[in-house]
Amino acid sequence: MTGRLHRAVCPGSFDPVTNGHLDIIERAARLFDEVVVAVGVNASKSRLFSADERLEMLTRACAPWENVRIDTFTGLLTEFCVEQEIDAIVKGLRAVSDFDYELQMAQMNSHLAPVETVFMPTSPEWSFVASSLVKEVATFGGDVTGLVPEFVREQLVARLAEGGETR
Numbered sequence: 668m669t670g671r672l673h674r675a676v677c678p679g680s681f682d683p684v685t686n687g688h689l690d691i692i693e694r695a696a697r698l699f700d701e702v703v704v705a706v707g708v709n710a711s712k713s714r715l716f717s718a719d720e721r722l723e724m725l726t727r728a729c730a731p732w733e734n735v736r737i738d739t740f741t742g743l744l745t746e747f748c749v750e751q752e753i754d755a756i757v758k759g760l761r762a763v764s765d766f767d768y769e770l771q772m773a774q775m776n777s778h779l780a781p782v783e784t785v786f787m788p789t790s791p792e793w794s795f796v797a798s799s800l801v802k803e804v805a806t807f808g809g810d811v812t813g814l815v816p817e818f819v820r821e822q823l824v825a826r827l828a829e830g831g832e833t834r
């Protein structure tokens with residue numbers, strides 16, 4: 668394809684963003700002209716951080732990359748892709764266990780809209796990192812230094828100290 672920009676989306680809940688997410692976003696930004704990091708907003712799911720907080724954390728963490736912008740989406744990811752003229756959905760795969768569900772979603776998404784899914788292997792140093800585990804470790808007082816940006820770790824510890832109420 669030539670003559671126009673190639674735009675990819677890195678979708679997720681990002682509750683909160685981890686260094687594993689940032690690794691995928693940075694590598695996607697080297698492959699595509701523009702990367703949209705899309706924060707899924709699902710009112711029926713309770714999150715530790717609000718959509719605005721997740722968006723702010725991503726905006727700060729992705730500031731070094733000029734061709735990365737952050738947005739939110741509700742509803743179907745494919746509708747967001749069509750509206751934003753996105754060519755590819757980039758998903759990180761940590762392990763084979765991620766593959767089954769991600770393959771199913773990729774096939775459903777390509778059934779719904781003309782959008783490709785590109786799987787990117789997670790760098791080995793982040794293969795065990797997941798937002799859910801980071802939150803669990805931090806909830807029980809474990810040290811998550813080095814797994815998330817330092818300012819995210821501080822916000823996480825502060826939120827949990829407030830009682831970790833979901834929003």
Ligand code: PNS
Binds near residue numbers: 772
């Ligand atoms: O970080 P997560 O929770 O693994 O992200 C999952 C996300 C938000 C990428 C996925 O749930 C999604 O695409 N949700 C949007 C709703 C949608 O399009 N569902 C159909 C998927 S085939």
